[in-house]
Amino acid sequence: MLGELVRRARKAGVQAMVEGPGHVPADEIETSVKAMKHLTDRAPLYLLGPLVTDIAPGYDHITAAIGGVIAGMAGADFLCATTPSEHLDLPTKEDVIEGTYVTRVAAHAADLTRPGVRERARAWDLRMAKSRAELDWEGQFNAAINPAKARQIRHRRGVETDTCTMCSELCAIRLAKEAMEREKQG
Template identity: 45%
Template sequence: CHGAPFYTLGPLITDISPGYDHFSSGIGAAMIGWFGCAMLCYVTPKEHLGLPDRDDVKQGLIAYKIAAHAGDLAKGMPGAQLRDNALSKARFEFRWE
């Protein structure tokens, strides 16, 4: 990209997940985030099936927030591991709020 920010939709890692494309594309998004993609564009469960509603958008965003965090962890971004460690400690101590 010659230093320009790289952006992509997805990518879907498989075509066998209709209704669950937000999962398969979230895996792909974590991978391209790890390799330096600058912007991730979320995919909803309705991808290729119909128009998304509010809940579909929410599900897509949740999947992509997790994917972005996984990419940050893989790249060793400052703060990403600290966030994981804090949540792990809270889970261990049964602090769910």
């Protein structure tokens, strides 16, 4: 039906965008996306997720993001943002913001694999990797998809250190930097 509608729209000079399914098990997403692109003569395809499981109300922005990455890798063109309120209630402003960021993360994860856009996406990840290797926190916040959230979590306990909380005093990056500094000074 979608394929037929796209053909009729195009014949009438009307642009058509296809909306795909919103609930698909993870192992069926790739086939589903490829079939839709094929049957609609590669019309732009957007998906709401798809959600890979139905058991997680309150976390549907995450179940959608998991499916969104797979769909994006398979050729979906747009991901529709899903909020934590999906299937439960109207979203609050905070829900919309959270859902939008999570969907952007999914789209970026897919972009990292897609020819034509992956160079730009990987350059962004490289910027973060370099900032981490330098223990450059301002660089890390600037490279974060949500700098305000990253900054808030980093400073919420008021502990100021140049390492993160994983290895703290045993931070391999800090120890390596100090060793290199000692080496330089002989």
